[in-house]
Amino acid sequence: MAAVRTSSEIGFNRVAIVAVLLVTIIFLAPIYWIASTAFKPRNLATTIPPTVVFQPEISPFVKLFTKRSQLRNPASPEEYAAAPWWERVVFDGGEKIVRDGKGQVQWSGYPSRFMNSLIVAITSTVLAVGMGTFTAYGFSRFRVKGEADLLFFILSTRMLPPVVVAIPMFLMYRAVGLNDSHLGLIILYTAFNLSFSVWLMKGFMDEIPKEYEEAALVDGYTRMEAFFKIVLPEAATGIAATAVFCFITAWNEYAFALIMTSRRAQTAPPFIPSQIGSGLPDWTVIAAGTFLFLLPVAIFTFLLRNHLLRGMSFGAIRK
Amino acid sequence: MATTMITTLDRSSRAAARGLSDISIRNLFIIPTILFLIVFNIFPLIYSLGYSFTDFRASTSAAANFVGLQNYRDLLGDPYVWSNFAITAKYVIISVAGQLLVGFGVAMLLNRDIPLKGLLTTLLLLPMMLSMAVVGLFWKLLYDPSFGIINYALGLGTFEWLSDPKMALYAVALTDIWMWSPFVMLLSLAGLSAVPKHLYEAAAIDRAGPFYTFFRITLPLVAPILMIAVIFRTMEAFKTFDLAYILTSQPTAELISIRLYKMAFQEWQTGRSCALAYIVLIMVLAITNIYVKYLNKVKER
The missing domain is CATH 1.20.5 (Single alpha-helices involved in coiled-coils or other helix-helix interfaces)
Incomplete structure (x- = not known):
């Protein structure tokens, strides 16, 4: 060449x-x-021309986590001196942190939404990857009647538009009281990720030589022991990659969360846009919330970089 | 062959002694997943099929009346719904074509020895991993007519991207192209790297021009993988909800998923929305079927 x-x-x-x-x-x-x-003072967030060079600030994050109100008059010097550093940056921006009668700082809606996102995404990932791994092994190693049809059925559940599934699920959840609950979202996300997890894991399972288990079976292992002691360790990388994909999907999901949750179990994706509300939005706070929300995904993308092709094509294309 | 015989014999005798038989393990591993998907995906669809023949409204306690095929007839005769489908088709064509051009173009540029190629590729892939809802939100900031950086960078003054009825759908498609071109790029790169080097060498020896090389060697060999990308993106673009819902409320950018959401959860026409959901569902399943058939065909090669 x-x-x-x-x-x-x-x-x-x-x-x-x-x-x-x-x-x-x-x-x-x-x-x-x-x-x-996310690191700008509020007055520099929406300037023309756009501000590129500035002194980074942490105040958008303090504001993101707390309830605030406008200051009518500047804070008194004593009040300002008595305040911790993170409260001063809020004073500097012409606002103050809302405290209750006992002087406790009032949290904004963000931390609980972030926690909900974590709870729902992690639990549904564990369930989907757990079930998916077993099922993928079943499809990979045993003769299953109508295997191609079953696998197509599994994949097709993933292709359903969320709003289409959400209408009957909303009615059913309302009937059994699962609306606005963690469990309700976890079930939906598990179902959504399960098909993906089966497809991806089947590819990984197919790559593990059958001879490994057969050797173990000859050595007197039962099928279960061979699965847990030989196959699972071999599949560890595949399981990890699948789990990260499932986590990202659940973490990013919007339509189900918008329809099924309103407050108690609401996750971050429907909450962050709702911060815009009416009047002039504080883009620094929205950007701070977005930044924290996108950070885990960005880190995971780097960890996953060698598996992205496979995951995004449902295991259809491997390198 | 002999070893298989031995293991099979050995396995069955051992399974009888302790542990489960292969068939019960297979059932134990597969059946719960199938049941889970039936209960939480198929059963709800049967439930909504029933409602699609009624005038049920979830916002009232009035009992549902059976209306037969009335909902389907109304929907298929409703020019408003047809216009939603037309908007969706336009959106799918613009965004998938854009993603194909940009994604494949960037892959062609990347398909050579470039310093830090791995890092650049990973960075370029970042947009497709992000949440569509949050992407929609921060593109609102970028598109803002008075202080958005897009207008500033392109010198467009106070150009209205999202509140101009003519522009809104293109703005949503542009964001979608930004987000999903990396996907086409990723698949194209895999296709390009699989083209055998000796074909290019042979073409170079034969003094074939770059156009000949591209149209006779590169494109035909990458085409199957590009097709996968196109079908997959078509399916996803057809279902788009988050991005368009967050970016704009222009009726000219009301995709079919948004119409469905509004019908079900804002107008509370539950019965009718179930019928529309079924029409959409059949369309999606048709595309999925094409996709899977094509995947199997490609795999066989």
Whole structure:
């Protein structure tokens, strides 16, 4: 290949590299912008021309977690001096943190939504990946009547538009009192991720040589022992990758959460946009909430980078 | 062969002695999942099929009356619903075509020796991993007519992206293209890297031009994987709800999922929305069927 490389090819290569860098910058600009807005003072968030260089602040995050009200008059020097540092940054922005009668700081809606997101995403991931691993092994190792049809059935449940499933689920949940409950969302997300988990795990299971278990069976292991002691450790990477995908899907889900939850079990995706509310939104606080919400996904994307192709194509394309 | 015989014999005798037989393990592993999916996905659909033949409204306590096929007849004769389908079709075509062009284009650029290629690829893939609802939210900030950075960067003054009825659908599609081009890029890269190098070498020796090489070697070999990307994205774009719902409330950008949501949970026409849900469902299943058939065909090669 090197022998036939001409100077025009090398020139084109340079142009391509510059183009790739430009495309990367354009693609990342929106994410950079929301991340940088999360660290801006409020008055610099919506300026024209846009503020690029600024002194980063932590105040949007303090405001994100607390209830605040407008200050009519600036805080008195004593009040200001007595306040902890994180309260001063709120005073600096012309607001004060709401406290109850006992002086306890009042939390905003954000921390509980974030917790709900964690509870629902983690629990449904464990359930979906757990069940999915067993089922994938069953499909991978045993003869199943109508296997192709069953697998298609499993996949098709994942393809249903959320709103289509949500209408009857809403009615059924209302009848049994599962509306606005963690359990209700966990069931929905488990069902949604289960099909994905079966498909992806089946690919990973198919890659583990059958001979491993057969050797173990000859050595006197039962099928169950062989599954737990030989197959599961071999499948560990696949299980981890599947789990991260399921977590991200549940973490990001919006339509079910919007329809099924309102307050108690509400997750972050429907809550964050609702912060816009009426009047002038404080974009720094919205950006801070968005930043914290996107951070785990960004980290997971890096951990998953070698499995993205496989996961995004339901295990259809492997490298 | 001999070993298989031995293990089979050995296994069955052992299974009789202790542990479960293979068949009961298979059932134990597979049946709960199938049951779970039937109870939480199929049963609700049967439930809503029943409601689709009634005038039920979940906001009242009035009993549901059987109306036969009335809901289906009304929906299929409703120009408003047809316009929602037309908007959805337009949206699917614009966004999938855009993703195909951008995604495949960037993959072509990336398919060479580039310093930090792995890192750049991962960074480019980031948008598709994010929550659609949250992406919609922060693109609102970017699209803002007075202080959005898009208008500033492009010198568009106070151009209205989301509140202009003519522009709203394109703005949603543009955000979708930003978010999902990386998906097409990811699949294209896999396709491109699977093209055997010796074909290019042979073409170079034959002094084939770049256009000939692209249309006769690259494109035909990557086409099956591009097709997978297109069908998959078509299916997802058809179902789009979050992004469009958060970005704009323009009727000109009201996709069929949004119409369905409004009918069910804002107008509380439960019976009729169940019927519409079924019409949408049949369409999605048709696309899924094409997708799976195609996947199996590609796998066989």
